[in-house]
Amino acid sequence: MEQNTSSKLSLDEIHARMGMTVTEDGKARARRRRLASAAAHHDPEGNAAFLASLRARTA
Amino acid sequence: MTQPRDVCLVFDTTAITSWVRGSVAVGETLAEIADDNGAVLIPLWCLVEAGHDIGMIDRERLDLLLAHAATYLIADDTDDWEMLAGLRALTGRHDCASAALLAIEMNVDVMTRHPEWYKAVRNGQLTLLIED
Numbered sequence: 001m002e003q004n005t006s007s008k009l010s011l012d013e014i015h016a017r018m019g020m021t022v023t024e025d026g027k028a029r030a031r032r033r034r035l036a037s038a039a040a041h042h043d044p045e046g047n048a049a050f051l052a053s054l055r056a057r058t059a
Numbered sequence: 060m061t062q063p064r065d066v067c068l069v070f071d072t073t074a075i076t077s078w079v080r081g082s083v084a085v086g087e088t089l090a091e092i093a094d095d096n097g098a099v100l101i102p103l104w105c106l107v108e109a110g111h112d113i114g115m116i117d118r119e120r121l122d123l124l125l126a127h128a129a130t131y132l133i134a135d136d137t138d139d140w141e142m143l144a145g146l147r148a149l150t151g152r153h154d155c156a157s158a159a160l161l162a163i164e165m166n167v168d169v170m171t172r173h174p175e176w177y178k179a180v181r182n183g184q185l186t187l188l189i190e191d
Contacts, residue, residue, distance in 0.1 A: 009126045011090055017123055020086045027091035034068065034088060037168050037187045047163045050181055054145045 064129070066165045067097035068187065071158040073172035075101065075109035077189050079120040084191045088170065093129040100165065101125070102157035103134040133161060149179040159185065 015022050068088070070078075078085045092099055101124070110121060124130055135143060135157055146156035159180045162169045169177060174186040 008128045009123070011093055011128065014123050014127055015086065015090075018081060018086065018120065020081060020083060022083070022086050022090045026083065026087040027094065030084065030087040031091040031095075033190075034091070034168070034187060038067075041168055041181075041184045042166065043181075043184070044166045046181065047166055051142065051163060054142045057145055 062096060064096055064098040066100055066167055067092045067095070068167050069100045069102065069158050069162045069165070069169045070105060070130075071102070071169050071171045071173075071176075072105045072108040072112065072154050074170040074189060075105055075121070075124065076112050077172060077191075078124050079109065079113050079117045082189060082191055084189050085170070089127055089129055093127070097129060098131055099127075099129050099170075100161050101130055101132050102154065102161055103132060104154040104157045106132060108152075108154040135160075146180065150176050152176060 011022075070085075074085055078089075089099060106121070106125075110118075113121075115121075125132060139160060142160055143153070143156045146159050147153050150156055150159060155176050158169045158171075159177055162185050163181065168185055168187040170187045170189060171177070172189045174183060174188055177183055177186050
């Protein structure tokens with residue numbers, strides 16, 4: 001995936017314009033939650049089988 | 060030269076509306092993914108529904124989300140219409156169908172305030188609840 005940076009803003013600028021305070025602790029907490037959820041749900045083979053079943057169901 | 064980004068998460072309509080309303084949980088998640096050089100996918104139909112839900116009053120905040128370094132707006136592939144129809148039947152919403160399909164294809168979670176919308180898809184094992 002290529003990123004088009006031409007229309008992207010810095011995170012600091014976005015947070016300032018949103019009036020949002022994002023801390024290092026908050027980011028670390030969010031990262032732990034996201035990675036734990038991703039690890040619990042990680043099942044590429046199951047996902048592939050689900051998509052295959054969906055295709056068969058609608059074929 | 061730009062570096063490729065790994066897809067980390069999909070935002071559904073509720074994640075987008077939460078961002079618009081200033082959700083710190085969504086902001087922190089976006090920021091940490093950006094720090095990791097990751098990407099968050101925004102299905103076009105979720106953006107459309109979010110725009111409808113907020114009445115386009117906070118249009119600037121939607122623009123800021125799209126201008127975020129980690130976000131990518133993704134339109135459905137027309138070849139996927141049958142799978143989308145199947146997921147529409149399971150979720151009851153066309154925006155959720157788009158979010159679920161992207162998440163399953165990319166093997167990532169959907170960030171949402173309503174995990175119950177996805178309970179019939181992969182036994183609901185594809186959501187990250189927004190906790191403010």
